[in-house]
Amino acid sequence: MPSSFLPAPPPPCSPEPPPPADALRERAALRAFLVANAIPLTGGVLLSLITSLPGVHLYGQLTLGVAWALLQLGVFVGTAWRYENRAASAAPALDRAGR
DSSP states (O other): OOOTTSOOOOOOOOOOOOOOHHHHHHHHHHHHHHHHHHHHHHHHHHHHHSTTGGGOEEETTEEHHHHHHHHHHHHHHHHHHHHHHHHHHHHHHHHHHHO
16 A cells, blocks of 8 residues: 655756856966965975075075075965955956846
8 A cells, every 4th residue: 555655756866067167267266376385385394304404594694494484475475465366356256146
């Protein structure tokens, strides 16, 4: 005897549409931000493992370790600024698409 309390079968699944171009651009920007900052960070870690190398004087009291730290700071600030500008320019486009 069939039961009337059985749930109806679920509707057939449809494939998900591909992500929009804005999402792909955002992922690419994030990937570029991470790579641009990971390379100097890795160099800084490797530089700190060799204890005599960061103490090499480049110009006056400026050492290789300090120069590398300043370079790493500059790269981080520059890529963060660029990432924020891209995110801010993408936000109005996302707002227009959502309305």
